[in-house]
Amino acid sequence: MSSYKVFKHPEKGFEAVKSGFAWLAPFNPIWPLFRGLWALFITYIFFILILASIDAQVYGLVDFIDITNANNLQWILLIIQIVIFASPGFKGNEWTATNLQKKGYIFDCSIEAKNKNEALLLAANSVT
Secondary structure (H helix, E strand, O other), X not given: OEEEEEEEEOOOEEEEEEOOOOOOHHHOOOHHHHOOOHHHHHHHHHHHHHHHHHHHHHHXXXXXXXXXXXXXXXXXXXXXXXXXXXXXXXXXXXXXXXHHHHOOOEEEEEEEEOOHHHHHXXXXXHHO
């Protein structure tokens, strides 16, 4: 069972956001689009393009890090890339909840459920 934060909108009803790590976010650069996080998507793509251009300058034609012969700059760049690519996983669900609140949703409750649909069903049934 997972924990879900349930938000209620006066006209649109309920939305549920899973608490914890967003597993698809670090592996799918278009993940923010599915959550309506347009600004995050544009920022994320911008960072990917900047990191790719830095990679081309640092690694040259090889275009990847040689772990055994890497210098300090290459290690620092690798750590920065890992942090940037992993951050949507750690913060993604929180960003989604904040986006819902900006759209007029109000936090209603936290619910333990097997999936998002069950969380929404439990929230709707607790109101009636």
